[in-house]
Amino acid sequence: MRTADIGVVGLAVMGSNLARNFARHGFTVAVYNRTYAKTQELIAEHGGDGDFVPSEELADFVASLKRPRKAMIMVQAGKATDAVIESLAELMEPGDMIIDGGNAHFENTRRREAALRERGIHFVGTGVSGGEEGALNGPSIMPGGSAESYESLGPILEAISAKAPDGTPCCTRLGPDGAGHFVKMVHNGIEYSDMQLIGEAYDLLRRGAGIEPTELSKIFSEWNTGDLDSYLIEITAEVLGHTDAATGKPFVDVVLDQAGQKGTGRWTVQIALDLGVPVTGIAEATFARALSSGTRQREGAVGVLSGPDGGVDLPESFVDDVRQALYASKIVAYAQGFDQIAAANAEFGWDIDLGSCAALWRSGCIIRAGFLDKITAAWRGNPGLPTLLAAPEFTKIVTEAQDAWRRVVSAAVQAGIPTPGFSAALAYYDGLRSKRLPAALIQGQRDFFGAHTYKRVDREGTFHTEWSGDRSETEL
């Protein structure tokens, strides 16, 4: 019997593209899908990509794998994943590995890893980013799991991963149990934020400055040659330049303006709340999607709530102002995302290296961008940075951009164009750099109605004022 280097369970487009990617890199790939027709389809259409071992039964699939067995599952998150894991585990032996490449919640990954560890099986929760094309031609891969599993699995994943401009594979073991899926979740949160900011830039230039989509497509292409060079800017130019065949209108005008979401942005925000990390850019982006889809409220408000609707007088320089505001806000989004990973390190006892995260996002993934080289260098140069914004290079960028940033947010407010992403990012920046925040007043209020106590600026200790009495202060 032939023995496969790795196997893939679940041959929908992501699974089959990953299987083809493994095969194209010279690995023998076992493939299994619940409906055998899908497996046959893969072999019929792409069998020429390399050496596949198709199986109709899961037991044969497992038997066709070299020891220690490596089975990558690409099935629906939730119950389907649990069911496949259980069926595989029953057929496997200690030392074997189950790799979950889907967008699983990291808490589920932790649970599954702990349960399988008891049975001697390695469970490797792995983020895979880059969509269908990335899966086939080189995704960014974010594995968690044991160091032992990475010894034999790592080289295979690294071989099929995207390569950064300096040639290093965009695949690094990030830490035990849920670390990989956590990093992928934050990647998606940043993706939400980035997409929202680009959306706001588009809205400001279209509704505010009256620039048509074809022209905007050129502006985004131009931006893609500078600091903003990134996959998301590149595809924005493509989408804006596309004309709907049926109507001859700009494609962007015929699409219903209700953004969907599968949940990873929401998870990022939920967990950030638990960790107490202000990921305001990601939160605003997630809420903006919810607002867009809140049809009942929107229908009740359009034509009822009054205000300006773009179309204000804007100077020629506004386009470049928006570019700078976008760049600065984007840096804030990344800074917040990295803070969340650092907080998770402390909470879950991980040691995820922020420089390695930035490095493996440089190619293959959805948020790949030229400036990730700078972020990588910033974390590697000083892993103890209190915030990415404090890295000299980024301090300089946001300092230089801030006049434009403020003009853009002011213009947006005047024009009645919602820019929750730009505004939240600027407010975060101003919040961080404020010597005094109104939190002092909030502490006073809390102490007033709930005796929640406060600390003083001038001496150590915890204090309470007798608000309903003589207003004397006691030290507790």
Ligand code: 6PG
């Ligand atoms: C990626 C993407 C991928 C997927 C998102 C889309 O990194 O390849 O992030 O994981 O496209 O799940 O998420 P929404 O449907 O929530 O926008």
